Amino acid sequence: MGNNLSMLAVFSSHHQEFFVSIDKSEAENIGRGVTGKDQGGCVDSYDVTVEEDLGEIQLIKIEKRKYWYQDDWYLKYITVKTPMGDYLEFPCYRWITDEKEIVLRDGRAKLPRDDKTQILKQHRRKELETRQKMYRWKEWHPGFPLSIDAHSHSDLPRDIQFDNEKGIDFILNYSKALPKEQLTETRAISAVSEYVMQHWKEDFMFGYQFLNGCNPVLIRRCTEIPKKLPVTMDMVECSLERNLTLEQEVKQGNIFIVDYELLDGVDANKTDPCTIQYLAAPICLLYKNLENKIVPIAIQLGQKPGPDNPIFLPSDATYDWLLAKIWVRSSDFHIHQTVTHLLRTHLVSEVFSIAMFRQLPAVHPLFKLLVPHMRFTIAINTKAREQLICECGLFDKANATGGGGHVQMVQKAMKDLTYSSLCFPEEIKAKGMDSKEDIPYYYYRDDGIKVWEAIKSFAEDVIHIYYESDEVVCEDVELQAFVKDIYVYGMRGVKASGFPKMVRTREKLAEYLTVIIFTTSAQHAAVNFGQYDWCSWIPNAPPTMRRPPPTEKGTVTIEQIVESLPDRGRSCWHLGAVWALSQFQDNELFLGMYPDEHFVEKPVKEAMEKFRKNLDEIVNAIAERNKNKKLPYYYLSPDRIPNSVAV
């Protein structure tokens, strides 16, 4: 008597011959089928008859034979209907290239301890061995977090490449983004960029960006004015509104500071012999006025106080103060691009991604949880290293930190790349910016904390499904190897980074997973998608300056300002870049959208539903908050947060 099995296989490719064998200890090839469809996205079903009772299906092996030409095959999943009428899901979501075979487990998530038979243990081990050969660590620049060992995008394993390489060709996209002729028209395509263009010179606008611009991470409450900024009461008296001395204002928590000391000593771009470019390392003091708005009250453009390093004030001549603010904006742009964006979202996310592929098999619940948040991250970074931030790359064309300065900046910024600085609420608190009462207009903080809590709650739900105690966490060797890989390789084994070497409790695991998911989704969204809004108006975010910072007051002219700002050619590249970076992909997947069903079990699907519901509530709350605002803040609205770093 034969046993009938129906198999439903979902592929995206066309005519192929394939073989399906259903493995149970001693395996036999028992079935063969041919797809007939010519277009992608095809679904086929096959009936397979077997003589013996197969028992529980442990593994399915898919083999592909090559036809006349190379044709890669993307297999989404296989559904098996048993003679008893049950459905078993075998998720895949991988490319089958050449004549390789893929062996699939059913979709139920399993910790290492759950696999007790030799055949399953071996499958797990073999999978990790293969992955560790394919995904290797490499140091791109000394001092950097380690990244993927690949020379180019096409070198990467097929499973993590972009679907369409043209889509992310930087050279193609940046040059088509904005034709040179249109520069004089300055086409504003968002309400915010329009507002920026009109109000960029205002002190309120300047201060506001530290809270809700595209780099809202630097401002901190000033607990003591540093000696290197010898600002006196006389200087700032006309800016203060509470009849208090400067010291008293500091004690009350009304003074804020942004220090660009990281830029001190960084080499400016020397790649263009015709254009000398300059960097500064300013210090900016800000004040919370009686309307609770944050405004600048003092700017010193260098780190070492002295007669040729004056402290610029709002009471100075118009162009003196304006140029000082422009210099701060330019410095902010550099820190934003290289530290806030490149290092602290892109490179960090890549570390998590590589460690995940190396240490977590597809059957592990944490692989299933994290993989949607790693989509295209290694690929985009590899492309960036290939075209953008390499020697003589696009970055060198328009940025004062091109030509090597950006490398120095990342190296310097590594000491601040600590685990706790990636814990969003902790980091906000460490900067003294956590009080909603004291600082009411910090939407980045408010929305960020909401999203952090929602992600944490989701992570906790998933952890509770698979880890019934802290002991189970400790004994999960694959999880511990994942955490270890991040520490030893990604973070270079630096103890001071504060990254854990081991995770011992469910609570800590929830925090760890939240750091990963938040960084790859929300944090990146917050600092990336505002680039067009805030940086498309060049004077608000000059990517380079062509004259050195002023060293005395009373001499700045409008001509000096125009000559300092970037030239037309550089402005074009910059515009192309900020436009391209701010685009969502076609078919973007936003936070909580999980169309690939790596998880098949009901409890997790319920947790996902609950997560999506939480996120929807946050979307509504943010929309309500933004109603009637001239400057709405929407970068952390979950419906605008892609799941992963992919641009």
Add this chain to the structure above:
Amino acid sequence: MDRCFLQASDVFLHSMKRPMCRRVTFKYNGSTIVPGDQGVDYETFKRKCTDDVRLFGFVRFTTGDAMSKRVKFALITWIGEDVSGLQRAKTGTDKTLVKEVVQNFAKEFVISDHKELDEDYIKNELKKAGGANYDAQTE
């Protein structure tokens, strides 16, 4: 890592079967991995783990409780804190090759802190890596 070395290390693995031989090390000679010492003393292995080197150690321990003594193997990757990023990255890849030679171990360790080389700690981890612990009542 070349094939000649792999054959030489098969010889080392054989010698692990002799009762007194407890450990085999693999060290870097430039960018090649070569057999290091083999010998009795775990303390000697620990001394070789300095901040500027990378080492792979395949060490035999006897664990067990009153009811049964068991031999267990640990694969230890030592990466000193001062090892450069380039060399650090390579250890990830090379460990895969070492594991082609050394296949049977209860647990593997990646260690940069000397404290974690403590014999009791390693033995305890190996104990947890499998098998019942009959001494539970006395702990």
